[in-house]
Amino acid sequence: MLVRKILLIRLGWFVLLTLALLQVLSNTQIQTDIASFMPAGKNDQQRQLLEEIKQGSAARLWLIAITGEARDSDAQQIIFQSQKLATSLRASGLFSSVVNGPAAIDDSLLQRLFRYRYLLDDSIQEDSFSVTELRRALQRRLEEMTSPFSSFSKQLLVSDPTAVMRHVSDHLQGNQSTLESRNKVWYSSKKNRALLIASSKEPGSNIDAQEKAYNRILSTFKKTRGNTNSSLIVSGAPLFAVAARDSIRKESRQLSIAAGIFMLAFMFLVFRNGTLVLLSMLPIGAGLLIATAAVSLLYGSIHGITLAFGITLLGVTIDYPVHLFIHAKKTSSLQQAAVNIWPVLKLGVLTTALGYGAMIWTDFSGLSQLGVFSLVGLITAALVTRTLLPALKRDVPGQTSVLQRRVLSLMNGRWKSLPGIALLVFMLVSLLGYKFFLPYDIWSRDIAALSPVPTELIQQDRLLRSSLGLPEATSLIRVKGTDVEDVLKKEEQLKPVLEQAIRKNYITSFRSAAELLPSIHTQQLRQTLLPDRETLSRRMDDALQGLPFRAGSFKPFLDAVENSKSLGFLKPIDLRGTIIGTALDGLLSTSGQGVSGVIHLTGLQNMDALEKLIRAATLPQVTFINIKSGTNELMQGFRQEMLQRIAWVTVVILLVLLMGLKDILRSIRVITPVLLAVLFAALVPLWLGESLNLFHLVSLLLVAGLGLDYALFFSSIRDDQKNAGTVTYSLVICSISSLVVFAMLAFSNIPVLHAIGITVASGVVAAFVLSWMFSGSFRRKVKV
Amino acid sequence: MISGSVIRSFVLLLIFACFVVPTARAAEVEKLMAAMAAVKHRVVSYKEEKQMEMLEESLHSEGRLEYIAPDKLIRSVMKPVEMRYIIDSRQLIIDKGGKLQVRSLENLPLVRVFVESFRSVLAGDLDTLNKYYSITFSGDPPAWKLILQPKDKKLAVYVKKLELSGTGDDVQLYVVEDSNGDLTRMQLYPFDSKVNE
Numbered sequence: 001m002l003v004r005k006i007l008l009i010r011l012g013w014f015v016l017l018t019l020a021l022l023q024v025l026s027n028t029q030i031q032t033d034i035a036s037f038m039p040a041g042k043n044d045q046q047r048q049l050l051e052e053i054k055q056g057s058a059a060r061l062w063l064i065a066i067t068g069e070a071r072d073s074d075a076q077q078i079i080f081q082s083q084k085l086a087t088s089l090r091a092s093g094l095f096s097s098v099v100n101g102p103a104a105i106d107d108s109l110l111q112r113l114f115r116y117r118y119l120l121d122d123s124i125q126e127d128s129f130s131v132t133e134l135r136r137a138l139q140r141r142l143e144e145m146t147s148p149f150s151s152f153s154k155q156l157l158v159s160d161p162t163a164v165m166r167h168v169s170d171h172l173q174g175n176q177s178t179l180e181s182r183n184k185v186w187y188s189s190k191k192n193r194a195l196l197i198a199s200s201k202e203p204g205s206n207i208d209a210q211e212k213a214y215n216r217i218l219s220t221f222k223k224t225r226g227n228t229n230s231s232l233i234v235s236g237a238p239l240f241a242v243a244a245r246d247s248i249r250k251e252s253r254q255l256s257i258a259a260g261i262f263m264l265a266f267m268f269l270v271f272r273n274g275t276l277v278l279l280s281m282l283p284i285g286a287g288l289l290i291a292t293a294a295v296s297l298l299y300g301s302i303h304g305i306t307l308a309f310g311i312t313l314l315g316v317t318i319d320y321p322v323h324l325f326i327h328a329k330k331t332s333s334l335q336q337a338a339v340n341i342w343p344v345l346k347l348g349v350l351t352t353a354l355g356y357g358a359m360i361w362t363d364f365s366g367l368s369q370l371g372v373f374s375l376v377g378l379i380t381a382a383l384v385t386r387t388l389l390p391a392l393k394r395d396v397p398g399q400t401s402v403l404q405r406r407v408l409s410l411m412n413g414r415w416k417s418l419p420g421i422a423l424l425v426f427m428l429v430s431l432l433g434y435k436f437f438l439p440y441d442i443w444s445r446d447i448a449a450l451s452p453v454p455t456e457l458i459q460q461d462r463l464l465r466s467s468l469g470l471p472e473a474t475s476l477i478r479v480k481g482t483d484v485e486d487v488l489k490k491e492e493q494l495k496p497v498l499e500q501a502i503r504k505n506y507i508t509s510f511r512s513a514a515e516l517l518p519s520i521h522t523q524q525l526r527q528t529l530l531p532d533r534e535t536l537s538r539r540m541d542d543a544l545q546g547l548p549f550r551a552g553s554f555k556p557f558l559d560a561v562e563n564s565k566s567l568g569f570l571k572p573i574d575l576r577g578t579i580i581g582t583a584l585d586g587l588l589s590t591s592g593q594g595v596s597g598v599i600h601l602t603g604l605q606n607m608d609a610l611e612k613l614i615r616a617a618t619l620p621q622v623t624f625i626n627i628k629s630g631t632n633e634l635m636q637g638f639r640q641e642m643l644q645r646i647a648w649v650t651v652v653i654l655l656v657l658l659m660g661l662k663d664i665l666r667s668i669r670v671i672t673p674v675l676l677a678v679l680f681a682a683l684v685p686l687w688l689g690e691s692l693n694l695f696h697l698v699s700l701l702l703v704a705g706l707g708l709d710y711a712l713f714f715s716s717i718r719d720d721q722k723n724a725g726t727v728t729y730s731l732v733i734c735s736i737s738s739l740v741v742f743a744m745l746a747f748s749n750i751p752v753l754h755a756i757g758i759t760v761a762s763g764v765v766a767a768f769v770l771s772w773m774f775s776g777s778f779r780r781k782v783k784v
Numbered sequence: 785m786i787s788g789s790v791i792r793s794f795v796l797l798l799i800f801a802c803f804v805v806p807t808a809r810a811a812e813v814e815k816l817m818a819a820m821a822a823v824k825h826r827v828v829s830y831k832e833e834k835q836m837e838m839l840e841e842s843l844h845s846e847g848r849l850e851y852i853a854p855d856k857l858i859r860s861v862m863k864p865v866e867m868r869y870i871i872d873s874r875q876l877i878i879d880k881g882g883k884l885q886v887r888s889l890e891n892l893p894l895v896r897v898f899v900e901s902f903r904s905v906l907a908g909d910l911d912t913l914n915k916y917y918s919i920t921f922s923g924d925p926p927a928w929k930l931i932l933q934p935k936d937k938k939l940a941v942y943v944k945k946l947e948l949s950g951t952g953d954d955v956q957l958y959v960v961e962d963s964n965g966d967l968t969r970m971q972l973y974p975f976d977s978k979v980n981e
Contacts, residue, residue, distance in 0.1 A: 104891055143865045145834060146845040147878075149895055151942045151962045158838065173891075180874060181890045553838040 009391040013384070017286055020293035028296040031303045048478055048623050049630040057586065057598065058237055058476075058627075059204020060096075063464040064196040064217060065233040075192060077228055079185045082194035084224040085217075089198055092220070094213045097586070100196040101184040103579040105169065112574075113172070114165055118530055118564040119523040121164045122171065128162065129531045129561075134543035137162040142547065159556035172516060172580065179469060188467075195468055199586075200238055207245050210238035235461040243457065251750050252308065259741045263318070266740070270403065270733050271325060276396065279389055280321040283381035286388075287314050291377035295369050302373070303366050309698055310373040312756055313356060315741065316705045317381035319734040320345065323713065324385055326404075326730035328396040330723065335390040340723075342386055344716045345709075347660040349382040351653045352705035358649045359701075364638055370698075378705075404729045411728060420773035423680060423766055430683050443639065444691035471511065471600035474628050475607055477614065479512075479597040480621040484572055484588060487597040488519035490622060494599070497617045506610040508603025513587040516580050520569045533562045635694060642697055650675070653708070661715075666776070670715050673770035674707035680770075681763030685755065695755040703763030706738060710767050714775035724777060735768040809921040814910065816921075816928055819953040821908025824853040828955075832970040849972065851906050857899065871899055897939050901932050901946045902958065917946075926952045 053059065066081050068074045086100040105113070113120065127133055141157050144150075156165065179195075180188050186195040198217070202209035214234065221232045267277040291310060295302045323345065328337035356378060359371030479494065481487035491514035498510045518526070531539070537558055544551070572588070575581035589596050604610070607626055614624045650671075657667040681703045685696060713731055717724045742764065745757025772778060827850045834843040847862040855873040860866075868879035876895065878885040889896045897916050904912040913919060916939075917932035929949040934940045940963070947959040950972075960968040 102888065102890060142843070143867070145836075145843055146832070146847075146861045146864070146867065148859055148869060149898065150834065150836075150968070151898070151960060151966070152894060154836065154838065154962075154966070155942075181888065184890065548839045548841045548843070550838050550840050 006391045009387050013286070013388045017289060020290045023293040023296060024289060028292060029301040030307065031301050045623060045625075046630070046634055049625055049627065049634065052476070052478070052625050052627060053205065053631070055203045055205075056476075056627075057199065059241075060200040060202075060238060061470070062095075062198040062200065062213070062217065062234060062236040062238060063461065063468060063470075064198060064235075065193050065464060066196075066221070066230055067191065067193040067233065068228075068230045069192065074228070074230070075182065075187065075189060078192060078194045078230055079183050079187050081221075081224050081228070081230060082185045082187070082196060085221055086196055088220045088224065089196075089217065092216050094201055094209075094216055095198045096201045097582065098196065098198045100194065101186050102179065102181050103173075103583075104184065105172070105579065109575075109578045109580065110169075112578075113168060114160075115563075116567065116570050117160065117164045117168050118561060119526050119567065119570060120168045120518065121526070122518070123164075123167055124526050124529055126529060128529065129536060129539065131539045131542045134162070134539055135547075138543055138547055138549065142549075158553050159560050161554060161557055179467075186468075195464070197468060197470070204238050204241060207241050211242045211245075214239060214242050233460065233464070235457065235464050240457065240461075248750055248752065251748055251753060255744055255748060255753065256311075259744055262740055262744075263737060266733075266737055267322075270322075270401075271396075272401070273397070275393065276325055279393060280318070280325065282389065282392075283320050283384040284314055284317045284377075286384045287317050287377035287381035290380045291373045294376040295373050298372060299365075299369055303369055305366055306369040306373055309370050310377065312760075313370070313374040313698070313702050313705070314377045314381065315738060315760075316352060316702060316709065317378060317385075318737060319706070319709055320381055320385040321389060322734050322737070323730045324389060325396055326733065327723070327726050329401075330726045332395050333390075334393055334395060337396075338386050338390045343660075344712050345382060345385070347657065348709040348712045349378060350660070351656055351708045351712075353378050354649055354653050354656065355646075355701050355704050355708075358642075358645045362638070362641060362645075404725070407729055407732050408725055411732070417773065417778075419769045423769055424676075427676065427680055427683060430687065441691050442686065443636070444693040469602070471602045475601060475604060475610075475624070475626045477510075477512075477599035477601070478623045478625055479599065480594060480623075481597070482594045484513075484590075484595050485519055485521070487588060487595045488514045488517065489521055490619060491515075491597055491599065492519055492522055493619055494614075494617065494622055497613060497619075498599070501610050501613055504606075504609070504613075506604070506606040506613070507601045508605075510599055510601050511587070512599040513584055513597050516584055516587070517570060517572060517575065520571070523569045527565055527567075530561050530565050532565070533558055536561055639694065639697065646701075666715060666718075669774050669776065670708070670711040670771075673711050673767065673774040674704055676770050677707040677763050677767035678703050680766035681759045684762035685758050688758065690755070690758075693755060695752050696759050699756045699759035700763070702760050703767060706735075706760075706764055707767035707771065710735065711771040711774070714771045714777070717775060717777040721777075721780075724780070728772075731768065731772075735764050738764045812925065812928070813919060813921045813930075815925075816930075817905075817908040817910045817913075819908070820906055823906075823953050826851045826906065827975045828972045829975050830970050830972050832968065834966070834968050836966045837964055848975065851903075854907050854909075855903060857903060857906075894936075894939055894942065897934070897936050898943065902948070905930065905948055905955065923949070 064085070066078055066085065068078045082100045086098045089095055089098045118124070125133075138161055141161055141163070144153065147153065160166075179186050182189070187193070188195075198213075200210060200213050202213075204210065217234055218232070225232075263281075264277060267280050268274070271277060271280070288311065291314070292302055292307070295306065323341050324334065324337050327341050328334045331337045331340065353375050356374035357371055359367045360375070362368050362371075477494070479487050479490045481490055491512045494512075495514065498507070501507050502509065540554055540558070544554075572581065572584050575584060587598055587600075589598075601610075607629075611624045611626060614622065654667060654671055657670055658664065661667050661670070678700050681700055682692060682696065685692065690696075710731055713727050717727050720727075739761055742757045742760040745753045746761050748754045748757060827848065829846070830849050831846045832844070834845075836843065845861055845863060848860045850856075850858040850860075852858075857869075857871045859869040859871075861868070866881065868877075870877040870879065871889075873889070875889055876887045876892065878887075900912055900916050904910070904916075913932070916935055918935060920931040920933075921928065922931070923929040927949075928951070929947065932946040932948070934943055934945075942963060944961045944963045946961070948955055948957070950956040955972055958970040958972065960970075962968075
């Protein structure tokens, strides 16, 4: 090669890599927000579901408990700490709300509610003020006078003989009062424990923000705790997100360090030359750099998951320099070796790129990033191997190593067809006895099974959640409308349906904005049900016949009803700053498209039946959102799409092979072991009792990529018998390195890493063994 | 004009009345409380009469009262209708024909203080009683009478004073006088199963 050309190539790559590095260092943001990795959603329900996952209240909710030692003496201490923690967290600005005790209705709000009691009363009927009903109510009040507390209740009696206020305040306070409290702080003396609920300002999908919130909770508690011996328990969905990311990060870091050390050591063992070892890392390094730069240029940022998966998929490029160096030992010129292997390598890269590129046109933004990333990385690594490596080093010490001879003589053994036959028999048996061996679902339905969150944490969360009486995080109802009034009206229409669900024991209770504040329409309707003063006065006189009440006692009642008839309507703005106003803020949200209401469900027993019931009601803009099954459906849809695309890509790859190899039989010989290896890689996790998920699927793509390289190189032996030893040896080295790296992942406790590891490791074995067996030269002895 | 010395002696008398009389009786209150504290479980029958401004005739009711130390009180009304009130330091449960209403006392601070007028006497809990009420003791042992006046201003809006009287460790009469003059007189008897049938 000419010196000028060498310099030009070096300079070209240098400029390109420097630019990529600059782009990465200056302009690349790594996104950790899981939401941006998610697909865009195909229909309205899917979009709402995703909105819920990204913005929903459940994903922001922290459950906090402060416990002391199991004695009551430091109860005051615990209560004090709860108050102090709540105050500091509120002041931190990281939380939209921090609640540590029952929401008591204060006197000024109570007075306002009292004034509006006849408009707020949802039990009002046409005949609520009939003589019969009034008389029944008066008799009941008389019976209640036998209470030890009549000193207090009698004053209410004259202005509210039908006990409407009691109904209204019971209704508003819901089932909250069952939680034990002391000094307005949720505190259980039995457990010597105070409870708090905090809601993050940032959406749950922003894990960085959640981590910040978590650290703030910990540090604030440390300060408030001082030197007492109380302890803190934190739980909730945002913690799970933080914990999951942390454990994946930690374990990936450890594993990649281990894999890196192994690769360096292994390369050194094979090449016995430091320069070659360093150079062997160049293609993948350059691939990663330019791929990252390309994605950040195209998308504005790169997702953390894209990066992690991308590095995995680019693992295939580790093989390129290995092939080059081993071939160069024979030709003793790197340039010549590059020219020699290029036709085979090119076809391998091209077909693998097609497989990876299949991901680009999905509406799953994270995966389309991954498609671009792996495509760019792959092509870069191949071009570096073809052009830059020969321009950096002229030759490789030309000797067949002892290792190479040993390996090849081993491969000439009589048993050489055994592994391949064993693999085929295994697959045949698995497929024939499919029902018997794989009695469970092939596809994983449960996305939660992927979560690396320890079960103790989930258990603890469940306990705290139930002791706080919190609604289900798995499902809710969304009601959309043009304005608050519209949403309230729709929620009121839905109410009978939900009450039916309670009667049928599908749920135990629900919480909606309309339960706190009736629509103006309803308030108006209730006003028309109130009788005028004269009518009411006459009816009261009739109702009081024969009862011991003194005449004229009920003037306050007559005044109140009369006043209610002309009262202005109660609107959310009138309740701002009160606990009901705060609760309404949590249940109604305003956006550019209008107002959206959420209905929380408690004690969910039968999700499917409830969903059917709500669907059957056919109320417009009312959506039942089942977060768990919805997410699973979403994943299922995506999987279907991926599988279809893979089928098409397989056809295209076959066409490319036909054009490249110009031989039908040979193309089939190349593609068959690849497909079988993919099948085997899918069967192994199934045999181990694991249903397949998205991560297995991505791993299968890598198996296909590796398999294509192996099959093409084995197949190339036919054209060049002299090189049989070199080709075979370099494939042995390549597959051993991939096998070890992915086997490491397979032993990880983290489901995602384990899934990738087990799939790729078994795929590598199968791809190597089968490509070898299917290559035309299998029966011939390999010349050492 | 009243001379300075008369005023002075009147003030002195007042001071004397405030300090000396209560301390003279304090020992007897303590003795009574100790006797009360010794009884951990009581069941009595009661008859109650309420005279109220808004009612033309007084209201009668009867039933059974149970106390379980230290803080549980169960009032079972038998007539005119059956109803049960179960109260402890945390909550009030109203049982009307099996239909339960549970209320946290946290939200009913007045009820809580009001109940102490009865509970802390039965429990012999003088500290609590002193905290919420000013106590006047009278009577010749073994007969006794306690007049309680609420210290809590919010409670005083509703209740003027309470009277408990009895013999030995038995409470025989519990009278509540509301601020508007309404009167509740509850007489307590040894448990009589006939009343409760």
